[in-house]
Amino acid sequence: MVDLAYVIAGSEATGGAGLQADLRTFQQLGTYGIGTVTCIVSFDPKANWAHRFVPVEPQVVADQIEAATSAYDLDVVKIGMLGTPATIDVVADALARQPWRHIVVDPVLICKGQEPGAALDTDTALRRQILTLATVTTPNLFEARTLSGMDDLNTVDDLVEAARRIADLGPRYVVVKGGVEFPGDDAVDVLFDGTDAEILRTPKVGHARVAGAGCTLAAAITAALAKGSEVSDAVRLAKDFTTAGIVDRVSGNTPFDAVWQGASDAPR
Numbered sequence: 523m524v525d526l527a528y529v530i531a532g533s534e535a536t537g538g539a540g541l542q543a544d545l546r547t548f549q550q551l552g553t554y555g556i557g558t559v560t561c562i563v564s565f566d567p568k569a570n571w572a573h574r575f576v577p578v579e580p581q582v583v584a585d586q587i588e589a590a591t592s593a594y595d596l597d598v599v600k601i602g603m604l605g606t607p608a609t610i611d612v613v614a615d616a617l618a619r620q621p622w623r624h625i626v627v628d629p630v631l632i633c634k635g636q637e638p639g640a641a642l643d644t645d646t647a648l649r650r651q652i653l654t655l656a657t658v659t660t661p662n663l664f665e666a667r668t669l670s671g672m673d674d675l676n677t678v679d680d681l682v683e684a685a686r687r688i689a690d691l692g693p694r695y696v697v698v699k700g701g702v703e704f705p706g707d708d709a710v711d712v713l714f715d716g717t718d719a720e721i722l723r724t725p726k727v728g729h730a731r732v733a734g735a736g737c738t739l740a741a742a743i744t745a746a747l748a749k750g751s752e753v754s755d756a757v758r759l760a761k762d763f764t765t766a767g768i769v770d771r772v773s774g775n776t777p778f779d780a781v782w783q784g785a786s787d788a789p790r
């Protein structure tokens with residue numbers, strides 16, 4: 523039977539990020555994707571594509587998780603944007619109700635579209651209630667600065683130290699993503715396993731951010747783990763999959779492009 527991959531995340535209405543990117547990734551990697559929607563983000567084309575954010579009623583999030591986990595024996599889950607402390611409570615409770623082989627947490631911090639106080643409460647709840655459950659977490663540079671408390675992340679050694687500090691918060695494996703903002707010509711990611719750091723490099727594909735890259739990377743790690751890969755193999759496959767999707771990206775009327783998960787030379 524096909525391997526099952528589960529995601530609990532937000533919907534992003536242009537389809538570039540969030541649950542839409544996650545489910546496309548699951549499908550392309552040959553897994554049966556199941557999704558629970560936590561919130562709805564609708565970029566506003568009349569306001570420079572700013573985030574409009576609406577949380578799904580926490581009980582409805584709980585109901586969706588109950589349906590998904592009752593229908594199937596799920597053991598690998600990706601956690602994307604959760605959005606509010608109330609949603610985080612519900613998701614943390616649901617995750618505690620059964621064993622998981624892997625919980626992949628994309629620590630989507632600072633929920634744009636929320637007022638700053640609410641965003642800070644959400645970040646604190648995520649760190650305390652969700653990050654501690656992660657077997658793998660995938661912070662970007664901004665999230666790595668916030669979670670590690672290190673303001674300057676300019677060298678590979680800095681990324682390794684940040685990963686080490688984030689591992690101290692609970693996750694077994696930490697993937698710090700340098701992305702386009704990290705100095706140099708390479709897209710550098712660091713995989714820290716609690717003892718050793720592996721440095722993954724590919725040449726940067728341009729210098730503009732591409733929507734959905736973080737979601738796609740974490741979803742591809744999740745799909746590979748669902749199929750039985752070891753973490754370091756899953757991370758390497760996910761980086762190649764995401765890079766291929768950035769090369770073949772989709773352009774629309776937004777000021778940013780989006781990753782194409784169906785890139786012809788993406789690994790499967």
Ligand code: PXL
Pocket residue numbers: 531532533534539540541563602603630734736737
């Ligand atoms: O890329 C982070 C992200 C995750 N999930 C949702 C989003 C975004 C960014 O816009 O909207 C739902």
